Amino acid sequence: MKLLVTGGAGFIGSNFIAYMVQKYPEYEIVNVDALTYCGNADNLAVLEETARYRFVQGRIEDKSFIMDLFEKERFDIVVNFAAESHVDRSLTEPGRFLITNVLGTESLLEASRKYGVKRYHQISTDEVYGDLPLHESAMKFSEDSPICPSSPYAVSKASADLLALAYHRSFDLPVTISRCSNNYGPYQFPEKFIPLMIGRAERNQKIPIYGDGQNVRDWLYVEDHCSAIDMILHQGRCGEIYNIGGCNEYSNLQTASVILEKLQKPESLLTFVRDRSGHDRRYAINPAKIESELGWKPSYTFAEGIDATLQWYRTHQAWLEERLNGEYQAYFAATYPGL
Ligand code: NAD
Numbered sequence: 001m002k003l004l005v006t007g008g009a010g011f012i013g014s015n016f017i018a019y020m021v022q023k024y025p026e027y028e029i030v031n032v033d034a035l036t037y038c039g040n041a042d043n044l045a046v047l048e049e050t051a052r053y054r055f056v057q058g059r060i061e062d063k064s065f066i067m068d069l070f071e072k073e074r075f076d077i078v079v080n081f082a083a084e085s086h087v088d089r090s091l092t093e094p095g096r097f098l099i100t101n102v103l104g105t106e107s108l109l110e111a112s113r114k115y116g117v118k119r120y121h122q123i124s125t126d127e128v129y130g131d132l133p134l135h136e137s138a139m140k141f142s143e144d145s146p147i148c149p150s151s152p153y154a155v156s157k158a159s160a161d162l163l164a165l166a167y168h169r170s171f172d173l174p175v176t177i178s179r180c181s182n183n184y185g186p187y188q189f190p191e192k193f194i195p196l197m198i199g200r201a202e203r204n205q206k207i208p209i210y211g212d213g214q215n216v217r218d219w220l221y222v223e224d225h226c227s228a229i230d231m232i233l234h235q236g237r238c239g240e241i242y243n244i245g246g247c248n249e250y251s252n253l254q255t256a257s258v259i260l261e262k263l264q265k266p267e268s269l270l271t272f273v274r275d276r277s278g279h280d281r282r283y284a285i286n287p288a289k290i291e292s293e294l295g296w297k298p299s300y301t302f303a304e305g306i307d308a309t310l311q312w313y314r315t316h317q318a319w320l321e322e323r324l325n326g327e328y329q330a331y332f333a334a335t336y337p338g339l
């Protein structure tokens with residue numbers, strides 16, 4: 001079996017490749033990544049000696065590059081993680097999100113159709129559903145919830161999903177889609193909430209909390225996301241969407257408190273800043289479909305996942321330090337003026 005994994009030098013993609021290489025010794029994996037500000041081929045440096053893993057630098061929206069690659073490699077399975085993935089950046093540069101997330105997906109779908117891949121899997125997000133009211137705890141996103149994206153990021157992901165479904169319906173392409181809740185774990189770029197907090201708390205720097213800090217996210221440890229994708233690839237039905245989530249709903253202030261307590265840092269580091277524009281109030285996934293149809297269950301509790309994450313960042317300080325330098329400094333200053 002030969003897999004193309006796009007965006008495999010990013011957070012979830014690199015965890016997924018490591019998971020698949022270990023679990024399926026007979027699979028060949030090609031990782032295509034543009035190495036944007038958050039991509040880092042060294043995330044998979046341990047696999048460099050592994051003959052059945054290869055890294056190729058390139059952009060998914062570059063159609064001639066993608067077509068040549070498909071012609072040469074004849075992939076069985078395509079898993080598309082490659083994306084611009086940060087909501088805040090989509091508020092300042094929406095066009096870039098449309099190019100990568102929509103046109104990039106179209107380029108991969110077109111090549112998958114031409115070269116007859118056996119499965120095209122689109123990595124999507126719960127953010128395509130928009131948000132839920134804060135105090136209606138029984139309300140959760142199911143696969144039938146209306147698509148109602150709030151940010152340019154979420155719009156670009158929703159558009160890519162619709163395109164993938166159209167390729168299934170119109171061209172019979174064997175497509176599956178997964179929509180996951182917020183991930184956390186090793187190799188997450190420190191623009192996202194949890195690694196941003198870890199990096200700043202350890203340096204005794206102020207931690208920005210948007211608005212009133214009551215927004216709720218449904219957290220999933222990245223390895224549990226990887227196991228869900230693996231199950232969908234092997235047992236999922238084509239044309240179907242699978243929601244993935246571990247039912248770990250916490251307000252941002254609750255999440256911040258857990259992390260500060262574990263790091264033995266004071267809550268006085270938390271600093272309320274201007275709210276994110278259009279900030280989604282609450283996300284919550286109903287994972288009943290993937291649990292009942294495929295037998296998926298997360299194996300990490302939130303406490304276990306946070307411990308594993310903190311341990312990873314503790315033992316990978318050089319990795320984090322490198323990410324916090326360069327372009328990140330300018331990004332941080334522009335996003336959090338005065339902090
Ligand atoms: P990430 O930002 O850490 O990684 C994205 C990767 O894509 C990077 O390695 C980057 O270099 C690469 N990339 C960007 N533009 C590219 C292009 N034009 N061509 C090729 N490669 C390109 O993101 P992540 O958090 O690992 O997210 C991966 C996927 O999972 C995304 O599709 C995202 O929408 C989805 N997702 C993320 C979360 C989350 O909590 N992080 C939750 C649900 C879904």
Ligand code: TYD
Nearest residue numbers: 087182191192193194208209210215217252
């Ligand atoms: P983030 O990690 O950006 O993921 P998403 O917006 O895709 O859910 O943010 C998670 C939550 O944390 C979200 O409600 C926004 C909030 N947040 C802050 O309060 N401060 C920050 O500096 C960041 C990056 C996020």
